[in-house]
Amino acid sequence: MYLSIPQLTSALSLRDLSDPAQGEHAMQTLLTDVVNALTGTWTIPATVHRTTPLVATADNYDRLGYAPDDVTRDARYSRHASPTVMLRSHTSAGIPAVLDSLASVQDAYDQLHVLPGLVYRRDAVDRTHVGAPHQVDLWRIKARGLLTDGDLHNLAGAVVEAVLPGARWRAVPANHSYTSHGMQIDVETPAGWLELAECGLVGARILRGSGLDARRWSGLALGMGLDRALMLRKGIDDIRLLRSPDPRIASQMLDLEPWRPVSLMPAVRRDLSILCGPDADEETLGDVAREALGGDAEVLESLVIRTRTPVEQLPSAAYLRLQAQQGQENLLVRLTLQALDRTLTDAEANALRDHVYVALHEGPVLELTG
Template sequence: MSQLHSQTAAITPDYISHTQLINALNLRDLSDQQQGAHAMQRLIEEIEQVLMVLIPTLLIQRCQPKPLVCIRDNYDALGYPAEGAAREARYSRYLDNSHMLRTQMSSAMPSWLRSWRTKPTQPIAILHHGLVYRRDCIDRWHCPEPHQLDLWLITPKQQDSVSSEELWLRISHAVLGRTLPKYSIERTATQHPYTENGQQLDIKIGHREYLEIGEGGLINAKLLAQHGWDPEQYHGIALGLGLDRLLMLRKGIPDIRLLRDPEPRVQQQMQDLALWKAVSRQPKTERDLSLVVDNTLDMDLIGETVRETLGEQSKWIEELKLLSTTPYEQLPPAAQQHLGMQPHHVNQLLRIVLRHPTKSIPTQLANEIRNRVYLALNQGIHHLA
């Protein structure tokens, strides 16, 4: 069993089921041209064009590696600590003790680095793109299988007249300037296991709201050496971008679910990078739940549990919004007893926002969805209306 509280572990098992695996592998990759045209592929083409203009001698490789990876390549070979929180089963989808569905496109980079037995004498870049598999909250910006693009660029130092820092700023500025020309980028220092001088890249989308669109930095010299590259002779940068969010910002798409919406009027607009034209939307329906849950349960786990519980109907949820959280000790004894709470519990007020893309949701059906979510999440005494 994983190192989780028993209540939480019951919601999220260590290994995904065969059905979960099949569903994940059958999900269409919107970045893959062989699976049908999509506007996301135009963004990737723009990024490739930027690189060719900036560095005319650059050798560019594009690759879509398989989603099943070794845990070693997803974490160990990239320098993640053995006790790192990212490894927890609540955030990662494990198949067994050695394999998993990748959580990041960087998982393909160690094997790519090792594949170069004869090192190139010119700058090289690899573009890896595809689906990554996580457990995530539910709102208009998040989904559990987002698309990610990783750009790693390595160049011989003796041929490069700029420093690693200058190379990072030049590449990241040019790529984002091309793909998001109407936005300014906020850079925040952060740490990554496989980079040095790492930065998180955010876009301001509200008065005080920022949206992360990527991260990266200088490729860690120790990582290069570990996989056969002499850091005295080579240096490079690593840039990871969230393709779903890039596309939403570029086109002005208000909801991540629209990227896969089968409605013909929507799909017609997913063929190019033209600005989004609003399609008539159905009214939203809201239901509030008072829940007793373990104090370790976060919105990512709640989102995963709701998706598992509702199946296809989970796609009708526009957002799960946490309105308030009250610890056990802040409630009067009568409320603790009424709710069936224990000291490790909290009382959460959760709002379900329902909006079907093409039809209204009847009141009775909305109530049934509310009740199923309540029964799946509530760990105290059930009080259904």
């Protein structure tokens, strides 16, 4: 399950839209607005940390309090480079190093630490999910002064106002391995209530793990998906638009003005009947499909499992035709293909369909279009 050198190189070469050093993007403006709102509210300085996405597995999980059997550790959903190193699955993986750096501080301290960047997951393919989304962790760390639930609500309110001025929001109780009094922050949109961020008071054991006395130190922690935040702010319903090279689209990704729809190319659908193991799901299949398509992955708008049937329940003729193995499942998968800048020909759509089919199908009989 370890990443190959080409896979690792591809992941590390992906442009980070939140980083000004990699080109201008509206995501940076939104992040700046959020940071300025918080430093202005609290009158404290901020430090931005941009570190390599390759992190110690212990920093990504153990030092943030994740249990050894937590589902998030499952190798199917994370990207490991070795037994002890992985591509971070959340920007919180940079927090242990930040806290370690404060162990020698003896004076009063109050600062906002900002950790933005790409995170890497095996995720479903649809209009709101990608395998490498952007996140930001916003942690206020303070010595000699207790931060409370009231400060946590002020943090949530300031972030919501910076992202969606005037929006209604609500706090829903949530559990996190590295916080107490955790909350999920939902905002009201025309489509209903949507999650924007999660936050909580920094857990005492996380502080103690970096040598910080929890009687002297306290903190607030908030994590937010920057892709979703920007999509909500601009009124965008397709996450692929954030990276589109189409000049009509890319020019609109330089500011926070509302999205002005452009005429998109028609979508093409292809259905696949494949054999897979019983643990296959849209997240793992989506990741394999992206890998198979390589540079054409942006053409894949969505991958949806429409039906799944244990092979033992298939008609005998179908079972024999597929040469299925006991324990496998027959999945009907629908691909939606849509290039943002051109119309796909039937031949192109079929070729893409076949690439994905070969990558997903775990059987000896191939049913290709050409």
